[in-house]
Amino acid sequence: MKTYIRYTAIFGLLAVLSSSCSEKIEPKPLTYSQLLTGTEKKAWVLSSLTIIDEKDPFELPGNQVLDPCELDDQFVFYANEEKKMEYSNGATKCRTTEPEILITDVWQLTNANATLEIGIPRIFGGFKLPFVIKTLTENSLVLEYYFGDIDASYRFSFTSSSK
Numbered sequence: 001m002k003t004y005i006r007y008t009a010i011f012g013l014l015a016v017l018s019s020s021c022s023e024k025i026e027p028k029p030l031t032y033s034q035l036l037t038g039t040e041k042k043a044w045v046l047s048s049l050t051i052i053d054e055k056d057p058f059e060l061p062g063n064q065v066l067d068p069c070e071l072d073d074q075f076v077f078y079a080n081e082e083k084k085m086e087y088s089n090g091a092t093k094c095r096t097t098e099p100e101i102l103i104t105d106v107w108q109l110t111n112a113n114a115t116l117e118i119g120i121p122r123i124f125g126g127f128k129l130p131f132v133i134k135t136l137t138e139n140s141l142v143l144e145y146y147f148g149d150i151d152a153s154y155r156f157s158f159t160s161s162s163k
Helices: 002-021 032-037
Strands: 041-053 058-061 074-078 084-088 101-106 108-110 115-119 128-136 140-147 152-160
Touching: 032 041, 032 074, 032 108, 032 128, 101 115
Parallel strands: none
Antiparallel strands: 041 058, 041 074, 041 152, 074 084, 084 101, 108 115, 115 128, 128 140, 140 152
């Protein structure tokens, strides 16, 4: 019996020592915020808008929603504690007097219901609205805003313009 207890104790001690010396490698999937911001910052460009109502959904390419000078404007999301967001001019400005950064604000992400709160300046005048994240990958972001009183929604598709 003493031999059994001794072997059990030695085996238990070896198990503890061997497990404490090895580091378990676990994959860490990207979170919504990491996909949105990258490691430091990430820029997104509006590529299309889909208007969905109960009767007749239709999609508008970005060039039918925005002026040509607005097509390269970027939403830049920063991976900092302040959750800074900039809406910046692309290479093409609508007016030569426009600044490089048109709007500086903050973004808010709620993982529980996959909601991103931002303003879309050229369409909603910059008012912050809660957009539901329909899809978010390294290169694609689809946000939807629901109008409950008229049973319709706007679906915005963005493409990442930075890695």
